[in-house]
Amino acid sequence: MRGSVFLKLFGLCVLTGVLVASLMMPMAVGAGALVNRTTTAMSRMSDSLEKRQMPLTTTITDRNGDPMAHLFEDYRIPTPADEISKTMKAAITAIEDKRFWDHHGVDWQGTMRALATNIASGSVQEGASTITQQYVKNYLVHVAADNAVEAQNAKETTIARKLREARLAVELERTMTKEEILTGYLNVVPFGNQTFGVGAAAQTYFGTIPDKLTIAQSALLAALVNAPGALNPNTHPQDALHRRNLVIDRMADPGNNIRITEEDAERAKQQPLGVLSPLGRPPNGCVSIGDGTTDGFFCEYVLSYLQRAGFDRDKLETGGYTIRTTMDRKATDAAKAAAEAQVPTRTPGIANAMAVVEPGTKKHEVRALVANRDYGNDADKGQTAYPIVSDVQPFGAGSVFKIFTAAAALKQGMSIHDTIPTPPVYTSPIYKSGVRPYTVHNAEGVAPGPRTLQEALATSPNTAFVMLQEKVGLDNVVNMASELGLRRSMHHVDSGGRPLEDGELSEAQWVKRHNMGSFTLGVSSVSVLELSNVMATIVSDGTWCPPTPIEAVIDRNGNRVPVKQKACEQVLSPQVAGALAQGLSKDALPGGTAHAPAKAAGWQRPVAAKTGTTQRHQSAAFVGATPQMAGAVLTYADGGDPQGICVRGGGKPPFLCGDGNGNIYGGTVPGRTWFNAMTEIHEGLPVAPLSSSPRSP
Template sequence: MGKKRSGGGLTGSQQAAKFLGVSVLSGVVLAGMAIPAAGALGLAAKGTVEGFDEIPANLKTPPLSQRTTILDAEGGQIATIYSRDRQVVPLTAISPYMQKAIVAIEDSRFYEHGAVDLKGILRAVNRNAQEGGAAQGASTLTQQYVKNVFVEEAGDDETKVREAQEKSLGRKIRELKYAIQVEEELGKKKILENYLNITYFGQQAYGIESAAQRYFSKPAKDLTLEESALLAGVVQSPSRYDPVNDAQEATKRRNIVLQRMADTKDVSQAEADAAKAKPVTLKVTKPKNGCITAVKGAGFFCDYVRNAFLTDTAFGKTREERAKVWNQGGLTVRTTLDPQSQDAANESIKDHVYQEDSIATAVTMVQPGTGRVLAMGQSKPYGFGKNETQINYSVDKRMGGSNFGFQVGSTFKPFIAAAAIERGMPPTKVYQAPNKIDYPTPISKCDGTQWLNLPIDGKIQTAKNETEDEIGPYALRTAMEKSINTYFVEMIGEIGLCPVTEMTQKLGVVPADGSKLPEAPSIALGSAELSPLTMANAYATFANRGVFCTPVAIESITDAHGKALAVPKSKCDRAMSTETADTINTLLRGVVDSGTGERAGLNDRDSAGKTGTTDSRYNAWFVGYTPNVSGAVWVGSGGAKKITMENIVIGGKPFEKVFGGGLPGPIWKDAVSGALSGRESGNFVTVGIPEPTLPSGGPRGNKPTTNPTRPGKPGGDGKPGGRPGGQTGGHGGGGATGATGDVQPQPPFPGISIDPNTAGVIGGRDDQ
């Protein structure tokens, strides 16, 4: 279209001034103000030219918010998310009936006038004067489009939305100036296309394509005459003419539109009458918005993807910038979710833990070497109802998880072993590992200070094994398979806390609340509160032969125009030597072959893992892996109320005590077996770890202590053929040395040392 100027050659500023004079003098705010009207009435108002000229010349039209589609790794739809359910389509994808219907009822002279309709304004002035009401009517489609742009720009800010819709003189003047610009720049067809894509049709549907899908479950291009008339009629008042809630009012309004189309010769009277005679027939598709509608039980993964977007600077420097992009929508997000793995996780969860159970479980799987999150599920579904939750038990707090995470128990022990082996400790290392010991003290920390086992309420902190018959000495392999608590307490006492801290940092092991791991020997027994995703991804490093990769959930993103956005990639760094990783793999393979995780072992594939049960029995774990998938299973009480898992029924089965190998292990086995069904399997590179011949014989003396704050006990008497008796007591009491029994000659084993002078940490439990 060419540029237009109306009103007897007056400039825009002169016309605006005259028009404002009309408004001031009449006391009526004219809806649908127009420069031509101001010129025709020949009135002016002092001081308004400058105000009109100060309005920015260019209307800044924000991109229309649209739905975002989240896909799995194979392209299947997981969920749609939107702040406004809209799908922008070109005019060619909109039924001609719809185009004619909206023009007929909203602005029948749309193709004849410019940005404003002089005749319409004069009719509105006369009508309002006769009726004595407020100014209304005469607003063109172009002006309505501009108003909708203001509303769209306001977003979800209710105050700004009200301001954009207010019937004030200032807002009308702005609307007027921008309408002139839009008419000159876009032309009629583009304005009509934009209007049909931006306007609200009720039932959470923005734009004609979403409206056609919502009310009739069909695309806008297939709308019939009567369907088009119905939707065109809704626009004036989406709540009043809502066909879902008031079919009678909607039918009356539809028939008005049909008659208007006949009057404007868009259809014949016969066509209009035939359409009027048809009842309103809807085929409603309910709104499906947000992660609560996710398929494949992937609501929590969907929410994790959203949080991953909002927390990554790749999508904007500030959270506000990232939220704006996300809420604007129109994105197609392809994720790393593997449908087969997700289905397997869901099925395993349903088989072992019921939704209505008092405790919950979460299963997370990742791919070693890529960091790709393959599956994420839990027994309490994503939602707001009974036995539902929006807390994602699999992830850290900042990603939608619980406030603190869950104590991991003995699943922490492989990190200690990895730190020790990386420092040169041989995998044949032997510790005395008595049934109960005190914390070793002092223990060096990273900052050069030392941790001391000071009395708490008059008591020194101790650690003990699960059963009374678990008495050392033990070598590392057996200690890992049996999950001997006191062995790893002694190990951390020897190597210090700093190597463990440094190793966990390399493995991405960070508490779920975002704090730092405490530098205290209690971490040897899993006092740290972590998330399943953190654990699964850390163990994936072992499967990946020592290379840690950060977890990723987003594979690719395209915007509404099909343009690819840059997405963060997994960052991989070596956390330990291949030799250390291979040694850990060998040790943890033994756990599932003949140790506490035997019920989790895969019969036809290499697998490795570790059980974990906390002293309180609030949490039980199994974290395991094959060469191509790593998974963590947590079972426990996810709510504020902590439940001890003793004498409890879970998944319809009674449990006297829940151990990591007894329930989480089988859940892991079923989930991983399903995830890998029909897929190639790999093999670990294992190392030979000779089992040293340990001293044996009669009972040893009483346990030693080196804690200076606690009196020592006299050593016991050694028996013929037995081990040495207990060593000298600690500085506190100076207990006597026990008599040494005769020791049978033993062959030397390089790297083996038996040090009875150890002291303990916080009491913990072994796993079964």
């Protein structure tokens, strides 16, 4: 027993000697020798303290700079010294390090006492860390560590770690002022609830800024530093109150460098905790933004777009970027309202998604991505976190795909005024339906008889376009779909709309290999956003551009960060694109399949448009564009048991009505959604003819 005590005392003496020698070294050998004597590990830590950037919150804004989402691992708001109240500084030093303004990084009395206790127990049982030492520890854990292992090592409960912290604390006191150290500490220390630093803590708990913190508020924040989880004021209010009042008492101690009066202390202790409920920390990520109804789909597209452009998701969450997007609030709100008006959010099994893209010959900026569904994780509330507007959906757009057949024909020299045959029934000599000949009928109400290509686009006879597809070549039609905008829809999913895996055929390859005559009838999986961009390409003089949601990415220092984006391509000559736009210009006029919703909305502008419906009525679409704005709507059965969709009058919502029993068409729910939204979006814009050149941003 005596031998054990002797060994512990001997170890205490040795370690104390090591600590003293380490701490005294700067005074004995100077800066140059100090660097030479520092171990490799210590050098790395010193480097980290000087060079590492603190993780910061990334803010995503709309095109006007108004925040729409925040991304962070740790919620932080960096705050300079002159923007932190004296009461906050008084509170944290009073409770965490009373002699902060007097020592040189290490509190000798406290350290020796704690070291003796720790040697006796064999582990770190007592802290006695100064604020400078805590700054070192928190910085190494929350800033300098590259991974969870490094973070764990930086907070391991060993004597060696305490010695390293002390050594670094002394170095910091040589290179930084007390004010700088205190400010650095207050910007890095955790306050619980995923909140780090006093700037974020003031906002999270009190909805204020650090220089407005009262005595009571400052004391509570200082109290939380001791044990943020156990002292959470929302879950452990009595414990938090007790600790807060202890801090207030310490703030009034005459021995403090910064102190409050006894009268102020008593008044502060009488105040309630006053913590916000819910907390003032902004939601993290796309699912939680706002009330989850409007911006989530756009936010998710922004993140996926940036990741495809080479941005690491982890860096987006820690880099402190400002991502200014192209989202237009007016367009987004109008589209959301229109989508919900036609299909209420909680309608079982039916989604109604809309995308809006602004045309241009330099870029195609995405203005709105919405759905009747809210963006979130509660399916019972009509929510989904799946990117149903931007990603490819396993439902077709119907006769909208006839646009690609018409475009291929026009590119080969056909005119929109050329006549094409339209029999009531047509059996193809080229295409097959399994082993049987492929036979196609026209939809109900479509009269047979020859008509111009322009009239065919407006009335949408199936037989005419299957025959035209034979003439121009299926491969050319498929290629045209890709060139005009269905890039991911054609090449990044399989024939069932699932993400493509190695060795599988893409949608485009599958259609070509199987000589699928029904391609022009729009049975393939498709993205609503890409459909919108197809129309933007047509009214942009045939210029395809990637549908970008990014206006600018700014780093924490205010510098613009380049975003790798595909270059625009001239996929149709301006003459062919203009002819195609004119060919699509009669769909909203009397006799066209979209005349009813256009008339109901009071639409009076030239518009290139097309409706579409799949054979089993499980989905229907509408696409349209003016020179100023392009958009697409896809209404489809999104439940686990897809069925036909039935539409009824009197403003009643659509409903699922069994497989093959639906009556939805592109001119009903999708068309009404498009015209109602676009009528509002175009308010204030001049009426522009389709023959005019699109506005170039």
